[in-house]
Amino acid sequence: MPQTKPPILQLDDVRLTFRTRAGTVRALNGASLTVHEGEAVGLVGESGSGKSTLARAVLGLNPERSSRIEAGRILIAGRDVTRLSQAEWEAARGHPVAMVFQDPLSFLNPIMRIGRQIAESIERHAPDRRVEQRVGELIELVKLPSSLARAYPHELSGGMRQRALLAVALACEPRLLIADEPTTALDVTTQAEILALLRDLREKLGMAMLLITHDLGIVASACERLYVIYAGRVLEWGRAQDVFGAPAHPYTVGLFHAARADRDAQGRFATIGGEPPDLGETAQGCPFAPRCPKAMAECARAMPHASVLADGETHAVRCWLYPPTRESETAVERLGEA
Amino acid sequence: MRRFLVARLGWAIPVILAILIVNFLIIHIVPGNPIQALIGDFPAPPGYADQVRHEFGLDRPVLTQLGLYLLNLAKGQLGFSFANRQPVLGLIIERAQFTLLLMLPALAAAALLGIVMALAAAPRAGSLYDSGLTALSLVGFSLPIFWLGQLLVIVFAIKLRLLPAQGMFSLRTRLTGWAYILDVGWHLILPMFAVTIYYVAIVARVARASVLDALSQDFVLTAKAKGLSRRHVLWRHVLPNALIPVVTVIGYNFGYSLTGAILVETVFAWPGLGNLFITSIGNRDYPVLQGIFLLTAIAVVIANVATDLIYAALDPRVRAAGFRHA
Structure with missing residues (x-):
C-alpha cells in the first residue's frame, strides 16, 4: 500500500447544504475523505446518500446559487478550494482533478x-x-x-x-479521476470492459481514482480502499480487503447482504428496511439509527466518534457498537494516511 | 442530403396545388363583384358590364375558370390585373421587393437581438435583468403592431419631426444614386423598428426558454468539468443546442413575412405586397389576390424546407433521421 504518497484530495468534515423550496437540505453532513496520489478509492452509497454531491463539490459543480459549503475544507493537492469563486473554479477545473459522469x-x-x-x-x-x-x-x-x-x-x-x-x-x-457511477448505465459485460480499462489506465498513467458507485462488486474489483457514505456522513472506511472481510457498521453489513442477494429465514431477499432519512431534518444522532436492526438509545442522541478496529489501523467505523478509540484522533489521522 | 431535399420539395407540389384550388374557390364564393368595383359608380350602359365580364372571362362557369387559371399558371402566366391594368407577375415582383426590403433586415435584426438578449438573461434566470427582459418581451409581444406603428408616427414624425411618417420616398423630389438610397433608408427606419420590436419579443421569449433548457442539460456539466470558461460553454455548447426551436420560430415567421407586413405597410403607407393585398381585396382583383396567395404559399413552403435544412445543418441526429426516412 502506498503509505508515503501525499494526498491529492482531502475532504475535512465538509458540510454542504442545498436551499430548496421545501427548505434547507443537508446533503453532506460532515464528510471526510482522503485520496492519495495513485490510489484507487471507492465511495459507496445508495441513491441520495450525497456521493454525487461530494464528487461535484470537489470540482465546484454544484449549483452555485442554491448550494453552500457551510463548514469544513476541501484540499486539492494541498490547495484549499473550499471558497473559490466561479472565475477561480474555471481556472481550476479539469487539472489536476477531472471527472467522468454516469450517463455517457x-x-x-x-x-x-x-x-x-x-x-x-x-x-x-x-x-x-x-x-x-x-x-x-x-x-x-x-x-x-x-x-x-x-x-x-x-x-x-x-x-x-x-x-x-x-x-x-x-x-x-488529471492526477485524480473522479468517476461518478461510470458503469451504471451499461450492461454487465460492458461494465467489466470499462472497469478493466480504468484499471489499465491507472497503471499506465499513474493516476489516482475516486470511484463513486452503489455497487460493492465494482469496488471489490477496482479499489484499494473504500468509504461507505450514508445521508451525507461517512459511516465506515478502510482498506477494501478489511472492510470486505469484516464489515463493521450495521449499514455496511446490510449492503453486503443485499449485494450478495442473501435470503432471510423466510427465503426472501435481504433488504435494508425503511427509507433513507429526510435530509431536511436536523438529525442529532446516527442517521442510520431509524433503520438499524441494532439501534440503541445512544444512537439517536449523538453521532459517535470514529473507532479504529482491531485488525490493524486500516479500518474504522463510526458506530456506538464499537468502543471509541482512546487515541482516536491520532489513530484516525494516521488511518487517513493509510 | 439531396434525397432529403428532393423528398421535401416533392411534398410541396401537391400542397401548393391544394392551396391554389382552395384559394381560387374561396375568392369566388366571397360576395362582391369585380366588375362593379372596376366600373365604380359611373353610370355605364347596361351592355358595358357584360362586355367587360366577357373580356375577363368571368362569364364562364367557375370550374372552367379554375381550369383555365391552372393551365395559364402551368405556362407561367399569372394573369392580368383588372384594376392595375398590368400583368400580375410583374406587379407582385415589384411590390415583393419593397416588402423584402422592409422585412429581411427587420427579421435579421430581431433574430440577432433576441438571441443575444436570451443568452444574457437565461444564465441569470430569476434575476432582475431576466425578469425585466421577460416582462418587456411580453409587452412587445402583446402590443398590436398597428397601434405601436401609429404611436411611433405620432412621437417621431408628428411631435419630434425627426422621421417621415409615411411612404418610401420623399415626394416631389427626383433623387438618384446615394441620395435616393439614403432617402429610402430614412423612410425605412420607423416601419422597420415597429416590425423588429414585435419579432424581437417573439424570438427572445423562445430563445430564453430554449437556452434555459440547454443550460440544464448534463453535457453542460461535462463542459464545465473540463475547465472551459463560462463564455465558451455558453457560445459553443449551450447556444448551438438551443438554436433549433429559435430557428423554427424565425423560419415560420419568415414564410409569412411577405404578407405578414400588411398592418405595418398600411400604417406607414409602405408600397409593398401587404398594401397591394388590401387594395386588391377592395377591388375584387382576383388575379392579383391569387397571385399573392400563390407567392405566399411558395414562400411558406420554401421557408419550411429551409428550416428543415438548417435543422439538419445544426443537428447530426436530424441528418441521420432525414436519410433514413426521406
Missing part, C-alpha cells in the same frame, strides 16, 4: 463531434500539443478506433460513449 449519452454534447469534444480539453490544458495527433492518441488510449473522432455521440454504443467521455476527461491530464 446525456453527458456528451449531442451535436459536437467526439474528436472536437476531446480537443477542447486539450486546447484548454495542454495548448502546446499538436491537438489532432493528441486526439488520436487519446481515442486509441481508451481503445476506440481513431476514425471515431469524426463521429457524433448518437452514432456510438453505450460502452463506446463511456470510453469517449473518459477520453475527454483524460485529455485534461
Whole structure:
C-alpha cells in the first residue's frame, strides 16, 4: 500500500447544504475523505446518500446559487478550494482533478463531434500539443478506433460513449479521476470492459481514482480502499480487503447482504428496511439509527466518534457498537494516511 | 442530403396545388363583384358590364375558370390585373421587393437581438435583468403592431419631426444614386423598428426558454468539468443546442413575412405586397389576390424546407433521421 504518497484530495468534515423550496437540505453532513496520489478509492452509497454531491463539490459543480459549503475544507493537492469563486473554479477545473459522469449519452454534447469534444480539453490544458495527433492518441488510449473522432455521440454504443467521455476527461491530464457511477448505465459485460480499462489506465498513467458507485462488486474489483457514505456522513472506511472481510457498521453489513442477494429465514431477499432519512431534518444522532436492526438509545442522541478496529489501523467505523478509540484522533489521522 | 431535399420539395407540389384550388374557390364564393368595383359608380350602359365580364372571362362557369387559371399558371402566366391594368407577375415582383426590403433586415435584426438578449438573461434566470427582459418581451409581444406603428408616427414624425411618417420616398423630389438610397433608408427606419420590436419579443421569449433548457442539460456539466470558461460553454455548447426551436420560430415567421407586413405597410403607407393585398381585396382583383396567395404559399413552403435544412445543418441526429426516412 502506498503509505508515503501525499494526498491529492482531502475532504475535512465538509458540510454542504442545498436551499430548496421545501427548505434547507443537508446533503453532506460532515464528510471526510482522503485520496492519495495513485490510489484507487471507492465511495459507496445508495441513491441520495450525497456521493454525487461530494464528487461535484470537489470540482465546484454544484449549483452555485442554491448550494453552500457551510463548514469544513476541501484540499486539492494541498490547495484549499473550499471558497473559490466561479472565475477561480474555471481556472481550476479539469487539472489536476477531472471527472467522468454516469450517463455517457446525456453527458456528451449531442451535436459536437467526439474528436472536437476531446480537443477542447486539450486546447484548454495542454495548448502546446499538436491537438489532432493528441486526439488520436487519446481515442486509441481508451481503445476506440481513431476514425471515431469524426463521429457524433448518437452514432456510438453505450460502452463506446463511456470510453469517449473518459477520453475527454483524460485529455485534461488529471492526477485524480473522479468517476461518478461510470458503469451504471451499461450492461454487465460492458461494465467489466470499462472497469478493466480504468484499471489499465491507472497503471499506465499513474493516476489516482475516486470511484463513486452503489455497487460493492465494482469496488471489490477496482479499489484499494473504500468509504461507505450514508445521508451525507461517512459511516465506515478502510482498506477494501478489511472492510470486505469484516464489515463493521450495521449499514455496511446490510449492503453486503443485499449485494450478495442473501435470503432471510423466510427465503426472501435481504433488504435494508425503511427509507433513507429526510435530509431536511436536523438529525442529532446516527442517521442510520431509524433503520438499524441494532439501534440503541445512544444512537439517536449523538453521532459517535470514529473507532479504529482491531485488525490493524486500516479500518474504522463510526458506530456506538464499537468502543471509541482512546487515541482516536491520532489513530484516525494516521488511518487517513493509510 | 439531396434525397432529403428532393423528398421535401416533392411534398410541396401537391400542397401548393391544394392551396391554389382552395384559394381560387374561396375568392369566388366571397360576395362582391369585380366588375362593379372596376366600373365604380359611373353610370355605364347596361351592355358595358357584360362586355367587360366577357373580356375577363368571368362569364364562364367557375370550374372552367379554375381550369383555365391552372393551365395559364402551368405556362407561367399569372394573369392580368383588372384594376392595375398590368400583368400580375410583374406587379407582385415589384411590390415583393419593397416588402423584402422592409422585412429581411427587420427579421435579421430581431433574430440577432433576441438571441443575444436570451443568452444574457437565461444564465441569470430569476434575476432582475431576466425578469425585466421577460416582462418587456411580453409587452412587445402583446402590443398590436398597428397601434405601436401609429404611436411611433405620432412621437417621431408628428411631435419630434425627426422621421417621415409615411411612404418610401420623399415626394416631389427626383433623387438618384446615394441620395435616393439614403432617402429610402430614412423612410425605412420607423416601419422597420415597429416590425423588429414585435419579432424581437417573439424570438427572445423562445430563445430564453430554449437556452434555459440547454443550460440544464448534463453535457453542460461535462463542459464545465473540463475547465472551459463560462463564455465558451455558453457560445459553443449551450447556444448551438438551443438554436433549433429559435430557428423554427424565425423560419415560420419568415414564410409569412411577405404578407405578414400588411398592418405595418398600411400604417406607414409602405408600397409593398401587404398594401397591394388590401387594395386588391377592395377591388375584387382576383388575379392579383391569387397571385399573392400563390407567392405566399411558395414562400411558406420554401421557408419550411429551409428550416428543415438548417435543422439538419445544426443537428447530426436530424441528418441521420432525414436519410433514413426521406
